[in-house]
Amino acid sequence: xxxxxxxxxxxxPTRTLLSVAGVALGxxxxxxxxxxxxxxLNDRIKRERGVGAEIRFGRSGAMLSPSSSNPVDVRYADRLxxxxxVGQVSPVGYYIQSGNSGLxxxxxxxxxxxxxxAITGAxxxxxxxxxxxxxxxxxxxxxxxxxxxxxxxxxxxxxxxxVSGIYSPQVGSRIKMPLSALxxxxxxxxxxxxxxxxxxxxxxxxDVRQRILDELPGNExxxxxxxxxxxxxxxxxxxxxxxxxxxxxxxxxxxxxxLAMYTTIxxxxxxxxxxxxxxxxxxxxxxxIEKEALTISLIGVLVGLIISMIAAWALERATTxxxxxxxxxxxxxxxxxxxxxxxxxxxxxxxxxNKDAVQALSYE
Amino acid sequence: MDAILKTENLxxxxxxxxVDVNALRGVNLSVxxxxxxxxxxxxxxxxSTMLHILGGLLKPTSGKVIVDNEDxxxxxxAERTDTRRRKIGFVFQRFNLFPTLTAEGNLRLAEQIxxxxxxxxxxxxxxxxxxxxxxxxxxxxxxxxxxxxEQQRVAIAxxxxxxxxxxxxxxxxxxxxxxxxxxxxEMLQKLNRExxxxxxxxxxxxxxxxxxxxxxxxxxxxxxxxx
Ligand SMILES: Nc1ncnc2c1ncn2[C@@H]1O[C@H](COP(=O)(O)OP(=O)(O)O)[C@@H](O)[C@H]1O
Ligand SMILES: [Mg+2]
Numbered sequence: 001x002x003x004x005x006x007x008x009x010x011x012x013p014t015r016t017l018l019s020v021a022g023v024a025l026g027x028x029x030x031x032x033x034x035x036x037x038x039x040x041l042n043d044r045i046k047r048e049r050g051v052g053a054e055i056r057f058g059r060s061g062a063m064l065s066p067s068s069s070n071p072v073d074v075r076y077a078d079r080l081x082x083x084x085x086v087g088q089v090s091p092v093g094y095y096i097q098s099g100n101s102g103l104x105x106x107x108x109x110x111x112x113x114x115x116x117x118a119i120t121g122a123x124x125x126x127x128x129x130x131x132x133x134x135x136x137x138x139x140x141x142x143x144x145x146x147x148x149x150x151x152x153x154x155x156x157x158x159x160x161x162x163v164s165g166i167y168s169p170q171v172g173s174r175i176k177m178p179l180s181a182l183x184x185x186x187x188x189x190x191x192x193x194x195x196x197x198x199x200x201x202x203x204x205x206x207d208v209r210q211r212i213l214d215e216l217p218g219n220e221x222x223x224x225x226x227x228x229x230x231x232x233x234x235x236x237x238x239x240x241x242x243x244x245x246x247x248x249x250x251x252x253x254x255x256x257x258x259l260a261m262y263t264t265i266x267x268x269x270x271x272x273x274x275x276x277x278x279x280x281x282x283x284x285x286x287x288x289i290e291k292e293a294l295t296i297s298l299i300g301v302l303v304g305l306i307i308s309m310i311a312a313w314a315l316e317r318a319t320t321x322x323x324x325x326x327x328x329x330x331x332x333x334x335x336x337x338x339x340x341x342x343x344x345x346x347x348x349x350x351x352x353x354n355k356d357a358v359q360a361l362s363y364e
Numbered sequence: 365m366d367a368i369l370k371t372e373n374l375x376x377x378x379x380x381x382x383v384d385v386n387a388l389r390g391v392n393l394s395v396x397x398x399x400x401x402x403x404x405x406x407x408x409x410x411x412s413t414m415l416h417i418l419g420g421l422l423k424p425t426s427g428k429v430i431v432d433n434e435d436x437x438x439x440x441x442a443e444r445t446d447t448r449r450r451k452i453g454f455v456f457q458r459f460n461l462f463p464t465l466t467a468e469g470n471l472r473l474a475e476q477i478x479x480x481x482x483x484x485x486x487x488x489x490x491x492x493x494x495x496x497x498x499x500x501x502x503x504x505x506x507x508x509x510x511x512x513x514e515q516q517r518v519a520i521a522x523x524x525x526x527x528x529x530x531x532x533x534x535x536x537x538x539x540x541x542x543x544x545x546x547x548x549x550e551m552l553q554k555l556n557r558e559x560x561x562x563x564x565x566x567x568x569x570x571x572x573x574x575x576x577x578x579x580x581x582x583x584x585x586x587x588x589x590x591x
Contacts, residue, residue, distance in 0.1 A: 003469065003473070004464075004465065004473060007464035010464075011464045274460045274461075274462065276421070277460070278449070278454075278477045278478070278522075279445055279446070279452070279477055279478065280477045281442065281445055284477060357421045358421050361456070
């Protein structure tokens, strides 16, 4: 193509490549991180929905985001059992630790395996349910992806524990230990995060929920089927994290383009003088530089998306992480890449447009 | 005579630190439509300064610059730029082509800027200009693949293709050997005669000046004589 923008882009391949890499990095940051967050949330929601309990009983305000605070007294379990329509209950404790690959986070559940199994249908398929505080069990998926077997070592609470068994199907979190062991480790005697409630007749879950609300007021009672629509779409600190990623990505992309275009306009001072001698307006000159930056950014966005797809594929193969890309985030990442590029080029473009024509023409 | 270009008492003072440099001290010049005028004078006498003012690249300290009935001295930067776009074609000693573009690309860019988004160049004129400058076979080359003389002919084509009211040339043969200088001067003369193109050309060289119908002599920022 024989035009100024295209020929300038080809003229400096190294500069173009570096700028493309900068914008691509910004896009990868957004797409991978939001993909991880979406993947984690949806994966978790899927497994939570598979638990088989229609109702979850917990402390008001605490249930929206899982945490290691276990505010619910397990004695509520007995009181729940007495409510009409309740078939089975099982208290569950939470401990949140960072993911085994260093990415994301992982929930460890403390369960009373008998009642938990009665509600969820989870069965030990290899080895045994944990018997001591030093043992945990994991689901098949984790065993497969982290290459763990019965007897393998696993890090929980920052300690090395043993895998005593593998259970199936995947429900709730991927690591489970006896509730008593979790309580001991967290010094939370007699406490849990929530109590799973299975009703006798799923058709009547709304009535049962209402009865629990009436009889045990001041608690939060969620329906599992509502998980994922606002409820349970929270991970501690996730909004701040995503925002930080966005800001970082904008800064990286904009700075890279700013530096690239700034050196460009210095290098091409005389050409800017020529444009002026031809009668090019400030708007025209700003346009030329912005078009160049936008073209570079567009290539950066495309490269970033391709790298993200490859990285996601590699991550899913190497870890238990599940990434989910949404069109909305891909679109946003693209727009952020382009926007940051345009923004970064603005200052150099305005400087170029304001150069003195005669001085620019005599620039060596 | 119908003047297409006229200056009245043109003064230009550069301020360098605390010192004033009087580059032009009251220049009155009038150029008729279709005229070919050369400007001669020793280095530093203000020739380039005057040309830059005529083309609206500089704003004079005082005086009038009337190009095709518009007074550029009273204009804002943006207005002068717009007048330059519509009415002026520059030719420089250093050719000033875009090195990354082919000759064709350089012409298209000038046409694009001149047209301000619209297509304005007459293909007939285009063909005639390329024929007069003998550039028909050079259009796919980049400047570095062309000789100095060819580069300057491309630069002249770029200046004239939009049919400006005036071509302003600042020592157009200053970087050329005598053979190429002759060719370029001959072509400028042809463009002047066949297309009735108004040309104002600065030169050091009396032989170059001789191709113009009229030569203006300058010294110390003033016009000191005419031939
Ligand atoms: N940007 C400038 N700042 C200060 N002085 C300048 C500038 N440009 C030209 N001059 C001075 O103005 C005078 C005329 O310069 P110029 O118009 O370039 O002369 P010529 O083209 O005839 O050689 C010279 O003394 C030169 O040093
Ligand atoms: Mg000069």
